[in-house]
Amino acid sequence: METKLINRFDAGEIEAWDDAFEKVENYLRAHRFQSKVLLAEVVPEILARAHERYDRDSTQDPVRLASEEADRKLVSWFEEMMYGDEEQSPVAIGARGRLALLLMDAPRRWPQYMLRPRPELPDEFVKEFRKSFLKSGPDMDLTHMVPKQIDLGPITQMAESTITQLAKWPWVRSLILWGAIVGVFVYLFWLTR
Amino acid sequence: MSSVSDSVSVIEASPIRGLAARRLVFFSSVIALSALGTTVMADILWQQGMLFLEWVLLGLFVVLFTNLCFGFCQFVFGFFIHLFRKKEVSITGSLKKKEGWVPLPIVQTAIVLPVCDEDVKRVYEGLRAIYKSVEKTGELDHFHFFILSDSRTAKQWVEEEAAWVEICKQLKGFGRIFYRKRRTNINRKSGNIGDFCRRWGSSYRYMVTLDADSIMAGGTLVKLVQLMELNPEVGIIQTAPQLMGSETFFGRIHQFANRLYGRLFTIGLNFWQMAESNYWGHNAIIRLKPFIEHCSLPDLPGKEPFGGKILSHDYVEAALMRRAGLQVWLAYDLPGSWEEGPPNIVEFAKRDRRWCQGNLQHSWLLFARGLFPVNRLHLMLGILSYVGSLLWMLFLIVSFLLSYDFHNSGLSAIPTTGFAQFWSSDLISESMALFGFTLVLLFTPKVLSVANVFFNRELSRLFGGRFKMVVSACVETLFSVFQAPILMLFHSKFVITAFFGKGVGWGAQNREAGDGLSWWSTIVILLPHTVVGGVVAVLAWKIAPAYFYWMSPLLLGLIFSVPLAVFSSRRSVGDFFAKLGLLTTPDEWDRPYELQVLRDGMVASNVSARLSEMFDSELGLTTVLIDPYLNGVHVSLLRHKKDGSKQDRLVFDTLCQKILRDGPGQLNSKEQLTLLRDAKSVSFLHHQLWLLPSYQLNEWWNHAMREYNLHTKKPFSAIT
Numbered sequence: 001m002e003t004k005l006i007n008r009f010d011a012g013e014i015e016a017w018d019d020a021f022e023k024v025e026n027y028l029r030a031h032r033f034q035s036k037v038l039l040a041e042v043v044p045e046i047l048a049r050a051h052e053r054y055d056r057d058s059t060q061d062p063v064r065l066a067s068e069e070a071d072r073k074l075v076s077w078f079e080e081m082m083y084g085d086e087e088q089s090p091v092a093i094g095a096r097g098r099l100a101l102l103l104m105d106a107p108r109r110w111p112q113y114m115l116r117p118r119p120e121l122p123d124e125f126v127k128e129f130r131k132s133f134l135k136s137g138p139d140m141d142l143t144h145m146v147p148k149q150i151d152l153g154p155i156t157q158m159a160e161s162t163i164t165q166l167a168k169w170p171w172v173r174s175l176i177l178w179g180a181i182v183g184v185f186v187y188l189f190w191l192t193r
Numbered sequence: 194m195s196s197v198s199d200s201v202s203v204i205e206a207s208p209i210r211g212l213a214a215r216r217l218v219f220f221s222s223v224i225a226l227s228a229l230g231t232t233v234m235a236d237i238l239w240q241q242g243m244l245f246l247e248w249v250l251l252g253l254f255v256v257l258f259t260n261l262c263f264g265f266c267q268f269v270f271g272f273f274i275h276l277f278r279k280k281e282v283s284i285t286g287s288l289k290k291k292e293g294w295v296p297l298p299i300v301q302t303a304i305v306l307p308v309c310d311e312d313v314k315r316v317y318e319g320l321r322a323i324y325k326s327v328e329k330t331g332e333l334d335h336f337h338f339f340i341l342s343d344s345r346t347a348k349q350w351v352e353e354e355a356a357w358v359e360i361c362k363q364l365k366g367f368g369r370i371f372y373r374k375r376r377t378n379i380n381r382k383s384g385n386i387g388d389f390c391r392r393w394g395s396s397y398r399y400m401v402t403l404d405a406d407s408i409m410a411g412g413t414l415v416k417l418v419q420l421m422e423l424n425p426e427v428g429i430i431q432t433a434p435q436l437m438g439s440e441t442f443f444g445r446i447h448q449f450a451n452r453l454y455g456r457l458f459t460i461g462l463n464f465w466q467m468a469e470s471n472y473w474g475h476n477a478i479i480r481l482k483p484f485i486e487h488c489s490l491p492d493l494p495g496k497e498p499f500g501g502k503i504l505s506h507d508y509v510e511a512a513l514m515r516r517a518g519l520q521v522w523l524a525y526d527l528p529g530s531w532e533e534g535p536p537n538i539v540e541f542a543k544r545d546r547r548w549c550q551g552n553l554q555h556s557w558l559l560f561a562r563g564l565f566p567v568n569r570l571h572l573m574l575g576i577l578s579y580v581g582s583l584l585w586m587l588f589l590i591v592s593f594l595l596s597y598d599f600h601n602s603g604l605s606a607i608p609t610t611g612f613a614q615f616w617s618s619d620l621i622s623e624s625m626a627l628f629g630f631t632l633v634l635l636f637t638p639k640v641l642s643v644a645n646v647f648f649n650r651e652l653s654r655l656f657g658g659r660f661k662m663v664v665s666a667c668v669e670t671l672f673s674v675f676q677a678p679i680l681m682l683f684h685s686k687f688v689i690t691a692f693f694g695k696g697v698g699w700g701a702q703n704r705e706a707g708d709g710l711s712w713w714s715t716i717v718i719l720l721p722h723t724v725v726g727g728v729v730a731v732l733a734w735k736i737a738p739a740y741f742y743w744m745s746p747l748l749l750g751l752i753f754s755v756p757l758a759v760f761s762s763r764r765s766v767g768d769f770f771a772k773l774g775l776l777t778t779p780d781e782w783d784r785p786y787e788l789q790v791l792r793d794g795m796v797a798s799n800v801s802a803r804l805s806e807m808f809d810s811e812l813g814l815t816t817v818l819i820d821p822y823l824n825g826v827h828v829s830l831l832r833h834k835k836d837g838s839k840q841d842r843l844v845f846d847t848l849c850q851k852i853l854r855d856g857p858g859q860l861n862s863k864e865q866l867t868l869l870r871d872a873k874s875v876s877f878l879h880h881q882l883w884l885l886p887s888y889q890l891n892e893w894w895n896h897a898m899r900e901y902n903l904h905t906k907k908p909f910s911a912i913t
Binding site: 147177 | 358371395487557559560829901
């Protein structure tokens with residue numbers, strides 16, 4: 001008879017493995033795997049594997065081990081469905097697989113197939129998984145769009161050279177402003193005589 | 194005129210019959226009216242002796258009065274054409290001549306929606322309305338939709354991505370609706386469009402440009418494509434967008450005015466523009482090949498605000514398209530084109546500030562070689578729409594000084610020379626006659642527009658009925674009288690500050706009414722207006738009570754600018770008028786399908802739950818790093834570069850350690866965006882957050898994960 005998971009833990013380890021359980025469950029729920037039945041089946045399986053690794057090296061953190069196993073389970077499931085056609089890193093497979101689940105709306109439409117072994121998955125499901133990918137834009141067809149210079153004409157060119165010249169003397173604008181202010185007061189003075 | 198090749202051979206456009214005669218009649222009318230008013234004004238001023246200030250006043254009068262006559266003539270011509278000339282030349286006429294469908298090219302029209310920090314829900318609900326409307330026409334296969342994002346925060350970027358995936362799922366729009374986030378925001382909106390043209394422009398024959406708040410009906414889009422196919426000499430067709438969706442009193446006023454007066458205005462505009470119309474930057478269709486070849490904008494001499502990158506690109510692109518030999522038309526009679534307006538006067542002024550700077554830049558192009566005279570006129574009218582306010586303010590100041598001088602002089606108002614030789618009148622009466630003439634020019638367009646609707650039963654019904662329409666017009670007129678001096682001061686300030694080198698950013702417009710303007714923020718902004726109004730009122734009273742009463746409409750608007758701005762910004766005030774059936778528009782009485790879809794979409798509650806407010810500022814980064822699906826989406830959309838230099842990886846690794854150790858709040862906006870651009874870092878961080886036990890994570894992340902896990906049934910992204 002297979003040893004129950006709870007019996008594998010020493011008394012001092014329960015809390016750490018409870019944290020690990022919570023982490024794994026949360027991770028799977030983050031993938032919208034909401035079925036309690038599924039979680040009740042898969043989470044202990046993941047923890048058992050993590051515990052096997054823990055048995056070999058008890059210095060490792062149970063939460064980290066369990067999280068790694070959860071990720072490994074997910075990635076290998078994705079890889080199975082992709083038939084290994086694409087030579088990619090686990091990170092890329094993980095991203096690609098999550099994307100496919102999202103685009104297919106798999107957790108809502110097929111909750112019963114989540115994390116099931118490949119032989120138990122219908123072809124329709126796998127086919128849709130493989131063709132789901134994201135393209136943010138159509139194939140690019142690059143072209144050059146180069147500004148054409150506009151001949152601004154002699155008047156504007158004169159204005160430009162004047163402004164460029166004035167820009168070398170920034171105090172000129174200030175002088176104009178002060179002159180205008182003084183001019184207003186002078187005029188008001190004259191007006192009121 | 195050069196002809197431009199396209200994938201369809203260009204038919205050299207035959208000249209429009211009678212165009213020269215049209216323009217001769219139109220501009221002669223403007224000049225005749227302006228000359229009449231100017232002569233009377235000169236006669237009045239001559240009586241007091243033409244000193245320097247009188248010449249200044251006369252010069253200002255000529256410019257302002259001509260501008261007024263221009264608007265008047267446009268409305269009058271529009272009115273008579275609408276009434277008596279049923280077969281007016283318009284670009285849509287070519288569609289009416291052709292029987293049956295023009296076969297559309299397959300997948301050759303791109304509908305582009307450039308966005309920059311806009312309300313994500315509004316953008317995508319607008320897209321949904323347009324998409325579904327196009328779908329209804331059965332021509333969806335001929336269109337691709339592009340969201341072109343220049344958004345500048347991590348939160349905005351992630352929200353847009355999530356909403357894009359969601360809407361594609363809902364509409365089955367993958368492969369038709371695309372999302373592109375530009376890495377570097379160069380040259381703002383025109384640069385955004387230019388980037389699209391460089392990447393995908395060759396794949397499409399036409400491009401329809403929209404704003405974030407634009408809505409266009411599917412039937413209208415199809416017709417625009419057909420018109421372009423039927424008229425290969427046309428480069429741009431601009432629709433006349435109608436304002437919609439406003440709920441505040443201010444917004445309703447402008448929306449109502451746009452619907453009531455817009456029709457005659459655009460008919461008159463088309464009368465003299467014809468194939469040399471203007472482009473307003475959105476709700477228009479553009480022929481891509483010549484646009485790419487001829488309409489890329491050069492930099493202007495000098496630095497911003499007057500030089501540098503061209504801000505108001507639309508007018509210049511129209512001028513360049515025309516210079517290239519293609520026509521630009523205004524499809525004034527094509528319905529099914531909408532946009533939203535600012536909800537209050539402060540947002541209106543902010544928008545005007547951007548446009549003011551953009552239009553002032555066009556001064557460089559007034560004498561540019563190769564531009565058609567009508568395009569130069571468009572540029573000048575654009576400049577005048579803002580400089581005109583400054584000129585008006587100067588006119589008021591100079592006339593104030595002259596009035597003071599006249600009253601102090603003790604001179605009588607009895608003229609001794611000039612026209613007085615031919616009739617008995619004094620200066621006051623002659624001035625009043627000119628003033629009356631000015632009022633006629635000012636208000637006749639409104640009267641004609643009201644009459645146009647009043648005598649059309651069906652149209653009246655769509656404005657709430659004859660009586661309510663007339664009352665609404667009176668309310669609008671009254672409001673515009675009080676609003677005018679407020680905008681005059683704003684525009685004057687914008688022109689002056691631009692002259693002194695103070696530029697303005699091109700941020701997103703806030704179209705949401707919210708709760709309206711707060712009293713304090715409005716006082717801060719409009720206190721100068723109130724002070725100016727008060728000071729001028731006191732001085733005017735001191736000169737003469739009659740002068741004070743003469744100035745009172747202007748002064749009331751300024752003195753009460755703060756309460757006017759606050760109350761007009763309130764949705765409750767807008768609703769109050771709407772319940773009375775006032776300031777309503779045809780779209781409210783007979784809501785088009787597209788606006789109904791938009792309304793339903795905006796009203797529908799958000800699917801997702803939200804993290805608590807403490808995560809708001811880092812929401813984008815938080816969700817994309819925690820949520821597996823958002824993470825997958827984001828990583829998939831990033832350009833996967835080969836491993837960068839060691840130095841680049843060091844930067845990313847440092848940022849990763851920092852964010853894990855200290856939380857996302859310790860990264861500035863630039864660092865957040867840098868991180869989000871690197872697929873490796875985004876994946877790594879996602880794994881770390883789920884891998885690491887809580888004691889190895891910053892408490893901020895633990896808190897975020899706990900909140901996320903609480904909401905997992907209804908996760909906090911658009912992705913469900």
